[in-house]
Amino acid sequence: MALLEVHNLSIAYRTKRGLLQAVDNVSFSLEQGRSLGLVGESGCGKTTIGMALMGLLPRNGRVTGGGITLAGRDLLALTRQQWRELRWREIAMIFQAAMNALNPVQRVGEQIAEAILTHNPQMPRAQALSQVEGLYQLVGLPLERLRDYPHQYSGGMKQRAVIAMALACNPKVIVADEPTTALDVIVQDQILQETKSLQKEFNIGIIFISHDISIVAEVCHHIGIMYAGQMVETGSVAEVFSQARHPYTRALLGSFPALGGARRRLSPIAGEPPRLIGQLPGCRFCARCPVSGHSCKLEPPQWRQFSDSHFVLCDHCE
Amino acid sequence: MDQTLSPAPILELRGISKHYRSRGRSGRGGGQDVVALDQISLDFRPAEIFGLVGESGSGKTTCGRLIVGLEKADQGEMVLQGRSYGTLKGQALRDYRRQVQIIFQDPYQSLNPQISILDSVAEPLVTNRIGDGKSRLEKVLATLKAVGLAPPEDYAYRFPHQLSGGQRQRVAIARAMILGPKVLVADEPTSMLDASYSAQIFDILLEVRQRLDTTIILITHSLAAARYLCDRIAVIYRGHLMEVGPAETIISNPRHPYTQALIDATPKFGDCASLPRYGTLVSPERPASGAAGCAFFRRCGLAHLARCARQAPELRPLTPGHLVACHYSEESPDPETGATCRLGGMS
Structure with missing residues (x-):
């Protein structure tokens, strides 16, 4: 059985204009020691899924269908108290904009020690601090910076500190939400390599x-491509990159400049994603799709299987 | 710099330096000057797209701001079509500013939220007292259409919050282009945008160059984006030029260890997913070498401890048009597993 x-899974937000279906019928699983990349543009629901995995959906968000199980445990049935025990110990998160995830008026080392103590109230403080030293070595932070404040850290160091915090309670799963977006490319590369080896x-x-x-x-074994709240293609990284089937995946790959290979012309995806309020019959990508047929507008597309792991939500992919 | 084969530059930077004085005593740079740009000389040719690539703090944005006159250089000269920027006054200075425009990184902050798209895009016309209300409206609509906001009437009367990030960036391009500038500085125009939108912006920039022969200076941290858009690339590190040359040469045959480190660090996918690494970066950084040495000394795996710490290499041509600032550029390594598998390739 899979770890996660x-x-x-379906998640909706109450908004002034009506119910917004941010995530619609998404399924995936994650084995121990594997990594799954959720890829999509802003508003596709990827962060919402991350928040749901952590039990941190905002107040106006609600799971409207489906389920999440972590090591056999139904996460949606947990009480707040149970969440508090499980969060960070079983599943931890590296938040977007790690620069702002640290408390600016507390020394970084103490913040991490506090996270450990909160989840292990019996542990003596000295032991927590020595654990933090271990974590610092693990993520490549110099020990003499333990007593610094966040503003004395560079962006990459803050990112490492946040990763150390995510690792603090030995979680089985880490949700990393855009962990390197604000970093320079060389630092980003170092963090990614570090994440892989950890x-x-x-x-x-x-x-x-x-x-x-x-x-x-670069970092994942499996990949799920999301569009407008739905997973549209999922498979191993090799499969999805070498044999992309969904027109959106192909378009996404085609709009990304690469460093190698032929210098081909990029083809931007025209138009905008649909609004996710109200009924959305048919395929959500069809308005921007180069291969959509008449039925795409009316009938929801069906999943098609191309290998053990490669699935595509499209009726017209070959 | 060898210019016998190239057309006369439209804009030249000659030995430009810029320092920022940091205030206070706390922190690392306390009381010292921060070198943003050090003796930068570059020439930009008519209708070329020139990429200025570097990490944050490299001085690339400062360079762009100097070019449009938002900052003043401490040293050096900037020459637009034969006229030196430092000597311009009054009408001539206004003319310069008309010729050199900029689009900023964040389209959520560069447009005034209280002003309609029409007024935002028309503002340069009003400021420069060009045309009357009717001709301005026509010009704005035509420009909006040219950047792909069609039908333009649908967009002209909206406000920024009603547009997506990609659409806002198009408005910013329209506003920069409405005076028909000779040079457009694009400062990370897509770093805030999703992939599908950034490809749209790239297309618009290519089209602007094609239709209006505008020289575009693309400031970016992404070598992949620079490779896609640019004719030539300059790699800049801590205010120093490391390598300048044709885009494809810089990517497929980089000779500076810093350029090689940047290429190593760029995430790769598809055809080039498993390329060998150059591995030119040392970790941890070396202690500082003092002001005289190479800017990249502290992180360079190839550095000769005595020579590179004491003597800054000059930017010198390796082949015509390909300049490298490294003492060892002739002998910098090929990727670990040999030279057969290289980035780049056919156009």
């Missing part, structure tokens, strides 16, 4: 949320 299983070392499952398809290609 998301089954037909994952191997501790056999952690990682859900890697990003808008950048090239980063996901």
Whole structure:
């Protein structure tokens, strides 16, 4: 059985204009020690899924269908108290904009120690602090910076500190939401390589949320392409990159400048994603799709299977 | 710089330096000057797209702001079509500013939220007292259409919050282009946008160059974007030019260890997913070498401890048009597993 299983998950937000269906019928699973990249543009629901996995949906958000199980445990049935025990210990998150995730008026080392103490109230403070030292070594932060404040850290160091905090309670799964977006490319590369090796070392499952398809290609085993709240294609990274089937996946790959290969012309995706309020019959991509047929507008597309792991939500893909 | 084969530059930077004085004593740079740009010389040719690539703090944005006159250089000269910027006054200075426009990184902050798209885009015309209300409206609509906001009447009367990020960036381009500038500085125009929108913006920039022969200076941290758009690329590190040359040469045959490190660090996918690495970066950084040495010394794996720490390499041509600032550019390594598998390739 998979470590983390998301089954037909639907999430909606109450808004002034009506119910917004941010995530619609999304399923995926994650094995121990593997990584899954969720890729899509802003508003496709990828961060919403991450928040639901952490039990941190905002007040106007609600799971309207489906289920999430972590190591056999139904996460949607947890009480707030149970969440508080499970969060960070079983599943941890590296938040978007890590620069702002640290408390500016507390020394970084103490913040991390506090996170450990909160979840292990019996632990003596000295032991927590020595654990923090271990974490610092793990993520490549110099020990003499333990007593610094966040503003004394560079962007990459803050990112490492936030990763250290996510690792603090030995979680089985880490949700990393755009963890390197604000970083320079060399620092980003270092963090990505580090994340990969930590994952191997501790056999952690990682859900890697990003808008950048090239980063996901670099770090993940599996990839799920999301569009307008739905998963539209999922498979191993090799499958999805070499044999993309869904027209949106192809368009996304075609709109990304690459460093190698022929210098082909990029083809932007015309138009905008649909608004997710009200009824959306048919395929959500059809208004922007180069291969859509008449039926796409009316009938919801069906999943098609191309290999053990490669699935595509489209009626017209070959 | 070898210019016998190239057309006369439209804009030249000659030995431009810019320092920022940091205030206070706390922190690392306390009381010292921060070098934003050090003796930068570049020439921009008519109708070329020139990429200025570097990390944050490299001085690339400062360079763009100097070019449009938002900052003043401490040293050096900037020459637009044969006229030196420093000597311009009054009407001549206004003319310069008309010829050199900029679009900023964040389209959520560069447009005034209280002003309609029409008024935002027409503002340069009003400021420069060009045309009357009717001709301005026509001009704005035509420009909006040219940047892909069609039908333009649908967009002209909206406000920024009613547009997506990609659409806002198009408005910013329209506003920069409405005076028909000779040079357009694009400062990270797509870093705030999703992939499908950024490809749209790239297309618009290519079209602007094609239709109006505008020189575009693209400031970016992404070598992949620079490779896609640019004819030539300059790689800049801590205010120093490291390597300048044709885009394809810089990507497929980089000779500066910093350029090689940037290429190593760029996430790759598809055809080039498993390319060998150059591995020119040392970690952890070396202690500082003092002001005289190479700017990249602290992170350079190839550095010769005595020579590179004491003597800054000059930017010198390796082949005509390909300049490298490294003492060892002739002998910098090929990727670990040999030279057969390279980035780049057919156009």
